[in-house]
Amino acid sequence: MEDSAIIDLYWSRDQRAIEETAGKYGPFLESLVWNILRSRGDTEECVNDTYLRAWNAIPPARPAAFRAWLGRIARNLSLDRWKAARAQRRGGGAEVLLGELEECIPTPRGVEQQLEDQEIASLISAFLRRLPAESRRVFLRRYWYGQDLKEIAAEQGCGVGKVKSSLFRTRKALRNYLEEEGIEL
Numbered sequence: 001m002e003d004s005a006i007i008d009l010y011w012s013r014d015q016r017a018i019e020e021t022a023g024k025y026g027p028f029l030e031s032l033v034w035n036i037l038r039s040r041g042d043t044e045e046c047v048n049d050t051y052l053r054a055w056n057a058i059p060p061a062r063p064a065a066f067r068a069w070l071g072r073i074a075r076n077l078s079l080d081r082w083k084a085a086r087a088q089r090r091g092g093g094a095e096v097l098l099g100e101l102e103e104c105i106p107t108p109r110g111v112e113q114q115l116e117d118q119e120i121a122s123l124i125s126a127f128l129r130r131l132p133a134e135s136r137r138v139f140l141r142r143y144w145y146g147q148d149l150k151e152i153a154a155e156q157g158c159g160v161g162k163v164k165s166s167l168f169r170t171r172k173a174l175r176n177y178l179e180e181e182g183i184e185l
Contacts (some may be wrong), residue, residue: 001020001023001024003066003067005020006020006021006024006066007058007062007063007066010054010055010058010059011058011059011062017054017055017058018051018054018055021051021054021070022051025066025067025070026047028067028070028071029047029050029070029071029074030043030044030047031145032071032074032075032078032145032146033046033047033074033075033077033078035145035146035147035148036075036078036079036082036146037078037081037082042078042081042085045081046074046077046078046081047074049077050070050073050074050077053073053077054069054070054073075144100142100143100167100171119183120178120183123177123178123181123183124174124178127173127174127177127178128140131170134156134166135166135169135170137156138152138156138163138166138167138170139166139167139170141155142163142167149163149164
């Protein structure tokens with residue numbers, strides 16, 4: 001079923017919308033959440049919460065890029081759950097990913113944070129658009145989708161070392177770009 005037809009089901013408050021969403025995007029959402037949380041139970045809950053958020057947001061929302069919109073909801077829910085549980089958990093998952101980006105992301109400094117976050121997000125988007133397609137794919141697979149290095153290497157048809165090098169160079173370039181744009185890291 002096309003995304004527009006699924007969204008129309010949400011607009012008409014037809015519960016088949018959730019079934020169609022799960023059928024079309026369930027595996028994608030499960031993979032995305034699993035890469036962050038590494039827990040079957042938490043993954044299932046976050047995916048179900050994603051469907052609930054979609055149900056509550058449509059209408060009035062009419063997302064143009066439905067898959068990306070669902071992915072953003074699932075990712076944010078996963079990161080929120082991870083942050084709530086991180087005092088009890090050690091290593092792996094999102095902690096490793098966020099640790100790798102630590103040198104590229106500024107630390108919070110007060111009430112201006114939300115505006116700064118929006119500015120930084122815009123700058124990162126602009127930076128990513130300038131990257132070669134392969135470097136952008138590797139970066140997004142690692143830091144947006146939370147994929148394992150071996151998984152990225154297999155999908156890219158290269159070795160893990162090449163993926164690590166690409167990520168290192170991209171993080172370094174991102175850091176330099178943000179500093180040039182006046183962002184204090």
